[in-house]
Amino acid sequence: MPAPQPSQPMQPSQPSQSPQPSHANQTAPTSALSPVVPPVLAEVVRSGFVEGRHRGSLVVLGTDGAVELALGEVTAPVFPRSSNKPMQAAGVLRAGLDLAGERLALAAASHSGEPFHRDLVRKMLDEYGLDPALLQCPPDLPLDAEERETYLASGAEPDRVTMNCSGKHTAMLAVCAQQGWPLETYLDPEHPLQRVIHRVVEDAAGEPVAAVGTDGCGAPLMAISLVGLARAFRSFVAAEPGSAERRVADAMRAHPEYVAGSRRADTWLMREVPGSLSKMGAEAVQAVALPDGRALAFKIEDGATRALGPVLARALTLLGVEAPVVERIGRAPLLGGGREVGDIRASF
DSSP: OOOOOOOOBOOOOOOOOSOOOOOTTOOOOOOOOOSBOOOEEEEEEETTEEEEEEEEEEEEEOTTSOEEEEESOOSSEEOOGGGGHHHHHHHHHHTTOOOOHHHHHHHTOOOOOOHHHHHHHHHHHHHTTOOGGGOOSOOBOOSSHHHHHHHHHTTOOOBTTTSTTHHHHHHHHHHHHHHTOOSTTTTSTTSHHHHHHHHHHHHHHTSOOOEEEEOTTSSEEEEEEHHHHHHHHHHHHHSOTTSHHHHHHHHHHHOHHHHSOTTOHHHHHHHHSTTOEEEEETTTEEEEEOTTSOEEEEEETTOOGGGHHHHHHHHHHHTTOOOHHHHHHHOOEEEETTEEEEEEEEOO
8 A cells, every 4th residue: 555645734723812811830731743644554444434543653764774664753752651661671770780581571561460570570679678668650450451350350459569660660669779879759850760761761762852751650751753762772672782772672572471461462573573672652652673673663643552553563564574473463353243343454
């Protein structure tokens, strides 16, 4: 299918003549959304009828790091959400914590909350003499729907250890305890650890952080462009062996089930496409790098995670990835009366 043509800029509306209320101390929000309407990346097709569309922006980098495909606005800053986690894990290593294997993969994870995830978080807390009450991520249920049902059926309640970011928070607390840094303020953007992570994000992305916000787990969140995000993932797989970035990439690729879970696309891709590095983020963000230096990053504008798989599968196909897992990732069936009557499909 031919690539979508660039959309025309929206015409600015005429200013309202109605008096506007005055609000003391009101700060106008900064938007990462382009005034240009982004292209449709996925269509929702039910019974042969297109009932919905998901717009977004996507960038593909070639082996030399140059942009080979750009759909939508790929140079404007976005919040990568949990796609930033590899960089946060590398920051923990740069700050002095010696993690490896499953523990390092869990530090870069949005884990599903399965028993082996929760067990390792508790073990790490014990190893560094940390009380689980020190975790400042919010109590939550397992991210994985199947695991959530089992968890609730057992009578368990939302817990900080179960929250999908608990591995990252445990690693952050551990390095703070090791370095003698304050534990109570480890999520403050001006905390020594967060300043290290800020530098890692900028180094990996090759651009300055455009904005700092607060992620769903409470940690500082650095905004970069989709080009910068793809460049960051590419830099991790190309980093020198033994560097913080390469250690994170190697741990994630060796233990993908700790990065995501048993039933997650990131796990499937890293397990079945050797050398690939993959990490999704909330609000429908995804970044992937291949061992030869090719990389991609995209964001669905409306945050619909149901479009992630089809768009990712199509982007991987454009990168020439030929593996059964691509079709598996791309399947997003729609049901009607308990049977499949359509699907969500990429449109580029």
